[in-house]
Amino acid sequence: MKFRRSERLVDMTHYLMNHPRELVSLTYFSQCYHSAKSSISEDLVIIKDTFENQGIGTLQTLPGAAGGVKYIPRVKKEHAEEFINRLCKLIADPERLLPGGYLFMTDMLGDPQILNEVGKHLASAVSDREIDVVMTVATKGIPIAQTVAHHLNVPFIVVRRDNIAMEGSTVSISYVSGSSKRLQMMSLSKRSLKENAKVLIVDDFMKAGGTINGMVNLLAEFNATVAGTAVLVESEFDEERLVDDYISLIKLTDVNVRERHINVSPGNYFSDRSDFL
Numbered sequence: 001m002k003f004r005r006s007e008r009l010v011d012m013t014h015y016l017m018n019h020p021r022e023l024v025s026l027t028y029f030s031q032c033y034h035s036a037k038s039s040i041s042e043d044l045v046i047i048k049d050t051f052e053n054q055g056i057g058t059l060q061t062l063p064g065a066a067g068g069v070k071y072i073p074r075v076k077k078e079h080a081e082e083f084i085n086r087l088c089k090l091i092a093d094p095e096r097l098l099p100g101g102y103l104f105m106t107d108m109l110g111d112p113q114i115l116n117e118v119g120k121h122l123a124s125a126v127s128d129r130e131i132d133v134v135m136t137v138a139t140k141g142i143p144i145a146q147t148v149a150h151h152l153n154v155p156f157i158v159v160r161r162d163n164i165a166m167e168g169s170t171v172s173i174s175y176v177s178g179s180s181k182r183l184q185m186m187s188l189s190k191r192s193l194k195e196n197a198k199v200l201i202v203d204d205f206m207k208a209g210g211t212i213n214g215m216v217n218l219l220a221e222f223n224a225t226v227a228g229t230a231v232l233v234e235s236e237f238d239e240e241r242l243v244d245d246y247i248s249l250i251k252l253t254d255v256n257v258r259e260r261h262i263n264v265s266p267g268n269y270f271s272d273r274s275d276f277l
Helices: 005-017 026-033 037-054 077-091 112-125 142-152 210-221
Strands: 057-062 068-073 133-137 156-159 170-176 183-189 198-206 225-235 247-256 261-266
Touching: 005 026, 005 037, 005 068, 026 037, 026 068, 037 057, 068 112, 077 112, 077 247, 077 261, 112 142, 112 225, 112 247, 133 142, 133 210, 142 156, 142 198, 156 183, 170 210, 183 210, 198 210, 210 225
Parallel strands: 133 156, 133 198, 198 225, 225 247
Antiparallel strands: 057 068, 170 183, 247 261
8 A cells, every 4th residue: 555645744753753762764664655765764854854843852863774763752942941830830839738848749640741741851851861761669750750761662660668479579678768867668579670771760759869869779789770860849958968960840949838838940950951952
């Protein structure tokens, strides 16, 4: 069956966006659509220009017999600023205040549109890094890690605070929570992670960084490498933070329960970035 160009463009776009960071050969597309490679190359130029103009991402072309094309998730800086400012307004709503100064964020983490944007923005910030797997700790970090992993096209794994029999043998460590200074435990199934894997740590919230530091120490037990750390919200912390190198979308600077005031601002997402579209 011969495809028209409009049909090829739609189908190729769909395929590339569902296989981010995966090298796809021109031969594959040529055989799928019964079209010459020269026609496929012209189609890819159109898709690349559209992706970049619309802030969807970009295409990387690798020449040679073993080459092909990769879709890389990227965002425009102005799109990121608009989205993060919208998140700040949502989080600053005083109705989110819970007893003890905690914030209700379950609705945001359950909104597929917001969650998809969070995942894409965090993934785009690390899309040029070599990443084998995304790691998070149960439970609120799971939806964020899942959508980041989707945009990076890699698996995600979940660190537990208790052992689950169905996961088989586990590796467990003790760690100290950075803010409460309490001794806690986390574990990961031995089958979840291969040795020497490059891991992106993702979480919903970070204050002192004790939990993330615990995950770093747990990765050392697997001889794995930390490829980066990304969080949705970081909180102001007066003492020394246990994690230095991280990416955050939102920074929570003050929560006043008595006056019902939440002060938030964009995180360090825009710092030292040159990879925006």
